[in-house]
Amino acid sequence: MGTGQADRAAARPPGRAPALRQPVPRTARTRWTVVAVAALIAPLAAQIPSLTWPATATTLAVGTGVVFVIARGWPARTAPSRPVTLRRAAPWFVLAAVFTALELATLIAGSQPTFPTVSSLLGPLFVDTGPRVIGWFVWLTTGYWLLQR
Structure with a gap:
């Protein structure tokens, strides 16, 4: 056993089994x-044409993959600087709910010039492909950063 493992074993109460998977720092x-x-x-x-079902499927697949990786605990989450309370989280929930409702309404009703989607x-x-590559990169890295917090 290495020094770090011996220290962790000594700090554990007797009879308690070691954790199967340590969080990755x-x-x-x-x-x-x-x-x-x-x-x-x-x-x-970015090669997939925008505003198409293949683009939607790709976005969902990549987003689901990132959420799955984060949910599995890689890397270990950082503790928030302040505890998350309902008062601090409520504006974000409201913003997400309004945005989702608007996007779903326009998806069902169809985008119209008088009521376009944010995507439109x-x-x-x-x-152009260049801005789409940058957009995908920013979306992936920012989403990962937000989810791991």
């Missing part, structure tokens, strides 16, 4: 791994 290597994966995915996903409004910015 966040390191520069972890951050660079995320950047590398995002840099690989972004150019591939931002669409002209992402016509």
